Amino acid sequence: MLDQSIGYVNKPIPVGLDLVKEINRLRKEKNAIILAHYYQTGDIQDVADFVGDSLALAQWAAKTTADIIVLSGVHFMGETAKILCPDKKVLIPDLNAGCSLADSCPADAFEAFVKAHPGYTVISYVNTSAAVKAVTDVVVTSTNARQIVESFPQDAKLIFGPDKNLGNYINSITGRDMLLWDGACHVHEKFSLEKILELKKQYPDAEIIAHPECKQPIIQISDFVGSTAALLKHTMTSGAKRFIVATESGVIHEMQKKSPEKEFIPAPPNDSTCACNECSFMRLNTMAKLYNCLRYEQPEVTVPDEIREKAVKPILRMLELSARLGL
Numbered sequence: 001m002l003d004q005s006i007g008y009v010n011k012p013i014p015v016g017l018d019l020v021k022e023i024n025r026l027r028k029e030k031n032a033i034i035l036a037h038y039y040q041t042g043d044i045q046d047v048a049d050f051v052g053d054s055l056a057l058a059q060w061a062a063k064t065t066a067d068i069i070v071l072s073g074v075h076f077m078g079e080t081a082k083i084l085c086p087d088k089k090v091l092i093p094d095l096n097a098g099c100s101l102a103d104s105c106p107a108d109a110f111e112a113f114v115k116a117h118p119g120y121t122v123i124s125y126v127n128t129s130a131a132v133k134a135v136t137d138v139v140v141t142s143t144n145a146r147q148i149v150e151s152f153p154q155d156a157k158l159i160f161g162p163d164k165n166l167g168n169y170i171n172s173i174t175g176r177d178m179l180l181w182d183g184a185c186h187v188h189e190k191f192s193l194e195k196i197l198e199l200k201k202q203y204p205d206a207e208i209i210a211h212p213e214c215k216q217p218i219i220q221i222s223d224f225v226g227s228t229a230a231l232l233k234h235t236m237t238s239g240a241k242r243f244i245v246a247t248e249s250g251v252i253h254e255m256q257k258k259s260p261e262k263e264f265i266p267a268p269p270n271d272s273t274c275a276c277n278e279c280s281f282m283r284l285n286t287m288a289k290l291y292n293c294l295r296y297e298q299p300e301v302t303v304p305d306e307i308r309e310k311a312v313k314p315i316l317r318m319l320e321l322s323a324r325l326g327l
């Protein structure tokens with residue numbers, strides 16, 4: 001059923017089929033759960049059982065009693081769910097939904113970097129392949145990176161990979177000097193400082209809010225920096241009525257739902273006339289692919305046992321530390 005050459009089940013959807021109704025029926029029939037990231041399109045977020053950031057998706061996967069997990073997000077999120085739940089079927093609507101940040105850290109090169117620095121503790125962002133996690137001491141997400149780094153002594157020798165922007169940001173707010181891998185996310189790296197400043201001139205009352213995967217100049221002009229979940233929470237509690245949002249624009253769907261009276265302006269990228277910034281990998285997932293994936297139970301995310309056995313340790317360590325920190 002799965003067309004390996006395209007990475008998803010390409011069965012035509014019957015004309016007039018109510019996809020939401022069918023997805024609801026199949027999910028119940030198969031005891032499946034749909035977990036979606038905030039960067040998914042609004043229709044997918046609305047049909048999901050749970051929408052969250054990378055940490056929340058891992059936490060949710062770890063505790064579900066469902067037989068099937070459909071992870072509507074990108075591949076490393078599916079891998080994390082599979083590593084935590086080896087006995088469950090973990091599906092992803094499109095196997096080609098990768099991540100430029102994870103791709104910027106090939107496992108063999110990262111392992112050589114780690115070996116070249118004996119005595120260092122290795123902290124890896126969750127946006128990495130299972131093979132990178134297998135040579136990691138503790139995984140972090142943008143929600144818990146600061147607190148987990150701070151849980152190590154001030155003078156601890158730490159390697160942080162793969163996002164140099166997040167690493168630089170954590171170094172700057174914690175006073176650490178972690179060794180950084182030279183990786184980045186193509187979506188967050190391309191926000192235009194000039195265009196954001198122009199928007200701020202046009203809307204001086206707007207708060208600029210940014211994800212820590214953005215480059216330093218964007219972080220420096222931002223009123224608030226945080227993970228997608230933290231940005232969402234901030235828009236709900238801040239007194240501001242308008243926000244310039246420097247992260248993938250899918251998150252605005254939930255922001256608008258939670259605060260219908262507020263205005264959300266996507267921060268523009270520097271390379272196009274398009275006003276917003278979308279992750280092409282995240283956007284590979286569609287309602288039709290989600291339906292077919294649930295119906296035919298493909299494509300499935302798999303992780304070789306020998307990698308899973310190593311990769312599960314730093315993920316569980318992250319979940320334990322997060323629980324202890326109340327995150």
Ligand code: 13P
Nearest residue numbers: 053054141142227228229
């Ligand atoms: P969070 O979900 O941790 O905010 O990270 C965003 C991201 O880049 C996911 O790919």
Ligand code: SF4
Nearest residue numbers: 099100101185187279
């Ligand atoms: Fe990866 Fe960037 Fe897309 Fe997130 S937004 S999935 S970090 S490429």
